[in-house]
Amino acid sequence: xxxxxxVIRVLAFLIGIIMFVALNAAYLVxxxxxxxxxxxxxxxxxxxxxxxxxxxxxxxxxLMTKQLIEPEGVDAVLFKIAPILVMVPAIMCFVTIxxxxxxxxxxxxxxxxxxxxxxxxxxxxxxxxxWGSRNKYAIISAARVVSQNVAYEIPMLVVIVTLVMITGSxxxxxxxxxxxxxxxxxxxxxxxxxPLMPVSFLIFFVCMLAETxxxxxxxxxxxxxxxxxxxxEYPGMGFGVFFMGxxxxxxxxxxMATVLFLGGWDCPFGLxxxxxxxxxxxxxxxxxxxxxRWTYPRTTFYGLLNLSWKILIPVSFFNLILTSAxxxxx
Amino acid sequence: MYxxxxxxxxxxxxxxxxxxxxxxxxxxxxVTVQYPHEVIPMTPRYRGHTELVWDEDKSSHKCILCMSCxxxxxxxxxxxxxxxxxxxxxxxxxxxxxNFTTCxxxxxxxxxxxxxxxxxxxxxxxxxxKGEEFVFDLVKRLExxxx
Numbered sequence: 039x040x041x042x043x044x045v046i047r048v049l050a051f052l053i054g055i056i057m058f059v060a061l062n063a064a065y066l067v068x069x070x071x072x073x074x075x076x077x078x079x080x081x082x083x084x085x086x087x088x089x090x091x092x093x094x095x096x097x098x099x100x101l102m103t104k105q106l107i108e109p110e111g112v113d114a115v116l117f118k119i120a121p122i123l124v125m126v127p128a129i130m131c132f133v134t135i136x137x138x139x140x141x142x143x144x145x146x147x148x149x150x151x152x153x154x155x156x157x158x159x160x161x162x163x164x165x166x167x168x169w170g171s172r173n174k175y176a177i178i179s180a181a182r183v184v185s186q187n188v189a190y191e192i193p194m195l196v197v198i199v200t201l202v203m204i205t206g207s208x209x210x211x212x213x214x215x216x217x218x219x220x221x222x223x224x225x226x227x228x229x230x231x232x233p234l235m236p237v238s239f240l241i242f243f244v245c246m247l248a249e250t251x252x253x254x255x256x257x258x259x260x261x262x263x264x265x266x267x268x269x270x271e272y273p274g275m276g277f278g279v280f281f282m283g284x285x286x287x288x289x290x291x292x293x294m295a296t297v298l299f300l301g302g303w304d305c306p307f308g309l310x311x312x313x314x315x316x317x318x319x320x321x322x323x324x325x326x327x328x329x330x331r332w333t334y335p336r337t338t339f340y341g342l343l344n345l346s347w348k349i350l351i352p353v354s355f356f357n358l359i360l361t362s363a364x365x366x367x368x
Numbered sequence: 369m370y371x372x373x374x375x376x377x378x379x380x381x382x383x384x385x386x387x388x389x390x391x392x393x394x395x396x397x398x399v400t401v402q403y404p405h406e407v408i409p410m411t412p413r414y415r416g417h418t419e420l421v422w423d424e425d426k427s428s429h430k431c432i433l434c435m436s437c438x439x440x441x442x443x444x445x446x447x448x449x450x451x452x453x454x455x456x457x458x459x460x461x462x463x464x465x466x467n468f469t470t471c472x473x474x475x476x477x478x479x480x481x482x483x484x485x486x487x488x489x490x491x492x493x494x495x496x497x498k499g500e501e502f503v504f505d506l507v508k509r510l511e512x513x514x515x
Binding site: 073075076077078079080081084329330332333334349 | 376383386387389390391393394395396397398399400402
């Protein structure tokens with residue numbers, strides 16, 4: 039990469055990341071619909087192109103040709119800025135994610151911190167959009183999103199603190215390099231640091247689902263009670279960008295789970311590590327996320343908060359104390 | 369404390385059971401019929417609109433123009449017309465008009481027919497823009513089907 043001048047490198051990564059995000063957002067919708075179909079024992083999209091592969095294109099065309107209506111009484115600035123505030127941080131997160139040994143836009147020493155800082159802006163985007171659209175459903179949705187994210191940010195960050203204590207680094211590249219050499223070196227199976235590592239992976243995964251507003255935690259857009267929640271008033275591509283941001287956040291979340299717990303680009307058997315292993319693990323996790331969505335019904339809001347405050351937070355704190363004790367003793 | 373931990377374990381286990389069920393469904397073959405591309409045969413007791421039965425021996429319908437169906441029809445949606453032909457004792461059926469917009473598919477005409485000339489068709493693909501499209505001439509329909 040050193041032979042490239044800096045400007046070309048930045049441009050290449052910028053275009054590459056945006057293309058990766060857009061392609062993922064488009065085809066994850068296809069994957070979601072296909073997987074939902076097969077779980078319900080039907081086919082899913084099949085008419086547009088072979089296996090319905092052109093369906094995202096048709097959806098995008100439909101969204102783009104719609105008129106951009108600005109409803110009466112909305113806060114024009116907030117209304118327009120909100121979709122961007124959801125999309126841009128999601129793209130920013132990709133800057134520090136190491137896809138392979140050499141494929142990373144920037145290898146920051148505080149990469150982990152940067153990702154969580156950017157990821158939390160997502161909530162702000164939804165809150166502003168909902169508040170700006172002057173709609174009661176949107177405001178209820180915004181209140182839910184904020185309390186949900188406050189509740190789930192805590193156990194997630196406690197798990198991250200535990201992990202940083204073990205790895206001793208916030209550099210994602212270093213974290214992955216520590217885990218290289220087979221799946222028994224991965225953080226999820228690092229029993230020498232804490233016997234509860236699989237549990238902390240589970241907590242991280244559940245919190246990731248809640249942070250990205252995925253079912254069964256999709257309280258923000260509980261269709262049966264809140265129409266489309268925060269997105270109710272958004273027409274055409276305004277809604278489209280929110281939607282893309284949601285899928286981009288899922289990609290970020292699963293990438294983080296891959297990097298932090300599943301050894302990033304490392305091969306489970308120590309053969310040919312590379313970007314393909316990263317993608318295989320990431321897409322398996324995304325498959326699981328969709329699989330979970332089409333298995334469980336939506337929880338109640340109390341159930342959601344109870345799960346976080348009564349189970350995830352105590353367990354993650356217990357894990358933190360256990361890990362620090364084990365690090366001190368051994 | 370015991371019930372707290374037990375709830376967590378039992379709850380997690382029940383979630384895993386749910387995931388196992390859906391993934392099993394995921395790999396099973398689909399059960400839906402891709403309707404416009406494939407059509408399943410209708411059940412024998414399905415009642416579409418009535419149609420005339422094709423008689424292989426006469427290579428025609430079996431109607432003897434007794435008018436029983438027209439008389440028994442509670443909705444008065446059947447009207448028959450015939451003409452006298454050379455060398456035949458009875459009148460020959462020229463028109464069997466069924467107004468399907470008022471037909472209630474009660475089946476009395478099928479039951480009353482002395483020669484079993486009527487039956488229910490299996491045709492469910494009926495759609496149109498005007499009411500007149502559902503005033504069928506069953507003789508014509510039979511001829512079209514066997515031409």
